[in-house]
Every structure is written in structure tokens, then in C-alpha cells.
Amino acid sequence: PPPLSEMKEKNPWHTPATIIITVIFVIAIVALVTVAVLQNKPLPPKYKYGIVLDAGSSHTALYIYEWPAEKDNNTGRVEQTHSCKVKGPGISSYASSPLKAGESLKVCLQEAEQWVPNKRHQETPLYLGATAGMRLLNMENSLASDQVFQAVAATLQKSPFSFQGARILSGQEEGAYGWVTVNYLDDRLTQVCGLETTGALDLGGASTQISFVSSSYDGSESPSNSVSFRLYGNNYNLYTHSFLCYGKDQVLRLALAHLSQSGQSTVEDPCFHPNFTESKNYSVLYDSPCVSDRKPHGAPVAFTHKGTGNFSLCQQVLKNVFNFSHCPYSQCSFNGVFQPDLQGTFGAFSAYYFVMNFLNLTDTAIPLETVKEKLATYCSTPWPQITQQHKDVKLKYLAEYCFSGTYILTLLTEGYNFNSDSYSNIRFIKKIKGSDAGWTLGYMLNLTNMIPAEAPDTPPLPYAGYVSIVTIIALVLVIIFALCLYRFWPRCPKQPQII
Ligand SMILES: O=P(O)(O)OP(=O)(O)OP(=O)(O)OC[C@H]1O[C@@H](n2cnc3c(O)ncnc32)[C@H](O)[C@@H]1O
Numbered sequence: 001p002p003p004l005s006e007m008k009e010k011n012p013w014h015t016p017a018t019i020i021i022t023v024i025f026v027i028a029i030v031a032l033v034t035v036a037v038l039q040n041k042p043l044p045p046k047y048k049y050g051i052v053l054d055a056g057s058s059h060t061a062l063y064i065y066e067w068p069a070e071k072d073n074n075t076g077r078v079e080q081t082h083s084c085k086v087k088g089p090g091i092s093s094y095a096s097s098p099l100k101a102g103e104s105l106k107v108c109l110q111e112a113e114q115w116v117p118n119k120r121h122q123e124t125p126l127y128l129g130a131t132a133g134m135r136l137l138n139m140e141n142s143l144a145s146d147q148v149f150q151a152v153a154a155t156l157q158k159s160p161f162s163f164q165g166a167r168i169l170s171g172q173e174e175g176a177y178g179w180v181t182v183n184y185l186d187d188r189l190t191q192v193c194g195l196e197t198t199g200a201l202d203l204g205g206a207s208t209q210i211s212f213v214s215s216s217y218d219g220s221e222s223p224s225n226s227v228s229f230r231l232y233g234n235n236y237n238l239y240t241h242s243f244l245c246y247g248k249d250q251v252l253r254l255a256l257a258h259l260s261q262s263g264q265s266t267v268e269d270p271c272f273h274p275n276f277t278e279s280k281n282y283s284v285l286y287d288s289p290c291v292s293d294r295k296p297h298g299a300p301v302a303f304t305h306k307g308t309g310n311f312s313l314c315q316q317v318l319k320n321v322f323n324f325s326h327c328p329y330s331q332c333s334f335n336g337v338f339q340p341d342l343q344g345t346f347g348a349f350s351a352y353y354f355v356m357n358f359l360n361l362t363d364t365a366i367p368l369e370t371v372k373e374k375l376a377t378y379c380s381t382p383w384p385q386i387t388q389q390h391k392d393v394k395l396k397y398l399a400e401y402c403f404s405g406t407y408i409l410t411l412l413t414e415g416y417n418f419n420s421d422s423y424s425n426i427r428f429i430k431k432i433k434g435s436d437a438g439w440t441l442g443y444m445l446n447l448t449n450m451i452p453a454e455a456p457d458t459p460p461l462p463y464a465g466y467v468s469i470v471t472i473i474a475l476v477l478v479i480i481f482a483l484c485l486y487r488f489w490p491r492c493p494k495q496p497q498i499i
């Protein structure tokens with residue numbers, strides 16, 4: 001056998017070719033691992049933004065939404081980052097001074113400029129949707145409603161955002177977009193068939209919406225209540241209806257109109273607390289298309305609105321604002337409007353939430369009978385005691401919670417036919433995962449084409465998974481190579497010699 005020193009010299013490890021190949025191999029592996037690791041590092045997030053103004057009958061609110069720029073089509077990715085409540089009343093209240101409607105939006109628009117990064121301003125779409133207040137103004141005085149829109153559009157045009165238009169939403173759109181919002185935030189739209197959707201109940205100041213999917217409804221009966229969608233590869237046949245004049249402010253007018261039919265100077269109202277009194281003007285009460293045709297002749301200028309605090313009498317009065325006398329369909333809710341069988345759970349938001357939250361009645365596990373008893377006790381509490389107990393609450397809201405709570409229960413049970421069982425399927429909600437429940441998010445998702453009809457194709461592996469696997473395989477190769485070099489090396493070159 002050759003001497004040891006000779007063997008060492010023959011070791012092919014020390015030939016320049018092997019050294020170069022090994023160095024290249026190691027560099028290649030290190031480069032591969034580095035690239036994979038760097039690629040996997042989270043990039044600084046890039047966001048896109050969208051702004052929607054909800055011009056409701058009682059007030060206007062601005063909502064800012066944000067989503068990762070790369071993930072337009074992924075569900076549940078759009079989040080509300082900020083909301084701003086416009087000071088003052090809804091834009092429909094500016095009928096006689098339209099320019100002020102535009103002015104009123106400026107503070108919130110300036111706030112939005114702070115919340116959206118400057119370089120995104122130009123590409124951020126800005127929408128304004130008006131609901132029942134403007135529907136009523138448009139019916140009453142379309143010139144005035146056009147002037148209000150001109151004024152708000154002029155203001156929105158001047159903002160740095162990409163203004164996409166201001167318009168009145170139909171009641172159907174308002175109901176359907178509210179349903180989309182709730183189900184999008186709840187991640188119920190991307191489920192591969194099966195999972196039930198949630199119905200949506202919205203109670204505004206001038207109108208109220210009910211929207212749900214019922215297996216008994218295919219849209220053939222009363223097609224005007226049907227909205228069909230294809231979202232993420234699933235078909236939906238949504239039932240939706242908006243009752244104009246059945247928001248809580250207009251129903252308050254309807255109820256008072258009912259109680260003051262004889263044009264008396266004192267109107268006793270069971271929906272307000274005992275010892276509550278307030279002077280009101282007949283002309284102000286009847287200044288709405290919801291009640292204007294009922295104004296009693298020869299009524300005095302003003303009347304005293306006097307509370308008597310009687311829950312069951314209040315329920316009777318409120319039942320009377322619904323018309324159950326005719327139903328041209330197989331079944332109806334009220335006022336001759338078709339409604340299929342209720343099905344599934346319901347999210348109830350806006351005034352449903354404000355009122356039930358104030359009354360500590362958002363827990364629908366409380367039996368309906370107990371809810372009514374608690375409300376009856378609340379309604380019979382004298383007004384001075386109520387004001388003592390809630391010094392921090394706006395008096396206008398405080399005075400109306402007995403009325404509003406009773407209206408909500410009457411609307412749900414007498415109007416929509418919820419019973420003591422199905423009542424527990426309702427969830428009184430304000431927000432879902434940080435975003436307000438309401439029609440605005442659904443409206444923006446639709447206008448920015450953010451919900452595809454078909455489910456997006458997903459790669460077999462998520463990106464991070466792919467990078468991890470590449471990294472692991474590269475590391476395994478390095479280890480095998482290293483083991484071969486340092487442990488088995490002496491035997492490796494011998495083999496060719498044996499052969
Ligand atoms: O949908 P429309 O009918 O156009 O009306 P809106 O959008 O302005 O209606 P909201 O949901 O904002 O409010 C509904 C009602 O709830 C009232 N409201 C708002 N905040 C409230 C609170 O904290 N407590 C009691 N009521 C409240 C408000 O004055 C309205 O009468």
C-alpha cells in the first residue's frame with residue numbers, strides 16, 4: 001500500500017476541480033436559502049382605501065375602509081379603519097338651505113384626509129349614498145332634493161379623493177347591501193356551500209329593512225322582493241323589503257297622528273313616561289309625506305304631548321300603524337307586503353341596537369315575555385326618575401326609548417312574525433370584527449367589484465408554505481452534502497478504487 005502521505009496527496013478533495021465545484025454548490029445552496037428567506041419576509045403592507053358616506057334621514061356618517069392591495073378578491077379582508085359622524089341633521093333637513101348640506105360634510109372629509117395616506121388620496125374612491133330621508137324629500141319636493149345633491153356633490157368633488165357619485169339608494173339596494181355586509185364580515189359567503197347565511201334587520205329613522213334567504217322563497221312570488229346574487233361561486237336568492245315611513249322617527253309621527261286625530265290640545269301618549277310633557281306644533285308633526293294626508297282640520301297651532309307610560313296600550317297604538325287587512329300573496333308581513341317563512345339567524349343593527357342596548361335587552365336568551373315585562377316596568381317609570389338616573393343621555397333619545405323599545409318588539413312580533421322561539425335567533429349587533437353593520441360596506445364591495453361571482457382559484461400551496469418547503473429541501477441538501485464530506489468522505493473516493 002502507498003505510504004500515508006501519498007494517499008493524502010491523492011485525496012480528490014484537494015483537487016482544484018472538486019474545490020471549485022464544492023464552493024459553487026455551497027454558494028448555490030446559500031443563495032437559494034437566502035432568496036427563499038428574504039422572499040418570505042413580510043413586505044411592508046400596501047393598503048388600498050375606499051370611503052362611503054351614509055346620508056341617512058337622521059344623520060350622515062363617513063366610513064373609511066382599508067384592504068391589502070394584493071388581496072382585492074379575498075373575503076373578509078376589507079376592514080373599517082375609521083368612521084366620522086357628521087355634526088347636525090341628515091342632508092334631507094337642508095332642503096331650504098342646500099349649500100349647508102355640502103358645508104356640513106367638510107369636517108369629516110378633512111378628517112378622512114388624515115386617515116388615508118396622502119399618496120393614496122387620488123386613487124381612493126369616494127361614494128355617497130342617501131336613504132329614506134332623501135327618498136321622502138324627493139317625493140315631496142324633487143327640486144329641493146336635486147339642489148341638495150348638487151351641493152353635496154360640489155363639496156365631494158373638491159376633496160382630494162376620487163369622487164364616484166352621490167345618489168339615492170333604492171330600498172332594495174339598502175336591504176341587500178346590509179345583508180352582504182353582515183355575511184361578508186361573518187365570512188359566510190366563501191364557505192363551499194352549506195353554511196347558512198344570516199338575515200339582516202336594519203332600523204333607521206325613516207325606513208326599515210328586512211333581508212334574508214329562505215328555502216321557501218325562489219323569487220317567483222312577489223319578484224319585486226327578490227334579489228339574486230352569484231358570489232364566490234354560490235347562488236343566492238335573497239328576500240328583501242324596505243318599509244318607507246317605518247323607521248322609528250316616522251313611526252313616532254304615525255303614532256302621534258293616530259292619537260291626535262281629533263286635533264285636541266292635549267295628546268295623551270302611552271309610549272312616553274308618566275309626567276313627561278312637551279309642547280309640539282301640529283304643523284311640524286304633519287310635515288312629512290308619511291303623515292301629511294292625515295292632518296286634522298281646524299287643529300290648534302300647538303298641542304301638549306303628555307306621557308302616560310302604559311306598555312300594553314302603547315303596543316295597541318303601535319299595532320295600529322300596521323295594516324293587516326289585505327294580503328294579495330300567500331302570506332304577508334304587513335301593509336300587503338309578501339314575506340316568506342323566517343329562516344335562520346338575524347343580525348339586527350342601527351336603531352335596533354341603540355335602543356335594545358340602552359334598555360339592557362340585547363341578550364335574546366332572555367325570554368320574550370320577560371323582555372316585555374322589563375319594558376313595561378321601564379315605560380311606567382315616571383319621567384323625573386328616568387332623567388335622574390340617566391343624566392348623561394341626550395334628552396331627545398331618553399324620552400323615546402320606551403316608545404322605540406315597544407316599536408321594535410311590535411315590529412318584530414306583529415310585523416315580521418317572530419315568535420318567542422324565533423326571537424332568540426336575533427342578535428342585536430353594532431359591529432362585526434370592528435366594522436359597523438350597515439349597508440355601506442356591501443355597497444362599496446359591489447361598486448369596487450371586490451366580490452367575484454366565482455370563487456378565486458387558489459394555488460395548491462399557500463405562498464408561505466411554498467417558500468418554507470423550498471427552504472427545508474435546500475437545507476436537507478446542504479446537510480446531506482456536509483455529512484457526505486465530513487463523515488463518509490474517506491469511504492467515498494475509495495469505492496471507484498475497489499471497482
Ligand atoms: O336609514 P334611515 O332611515 O335613512 O335613517 P338613519 O340612517 O339616519 O338612521 P340611524 O340608523 O342612524 O338611526 C336610527 C334612529 O336611531 C336614532 N339614534 C341614533 N343614535 C341613537 C342612540 O344612541 N340612542 C337612541 N337613538 C339613536 C336616530 O335618531 C334615528 O332615529
Ligand SMILES: [Ca+2]
Pocket residue numbers: 056057131203204205350
Ligand atoms: Ca340608515
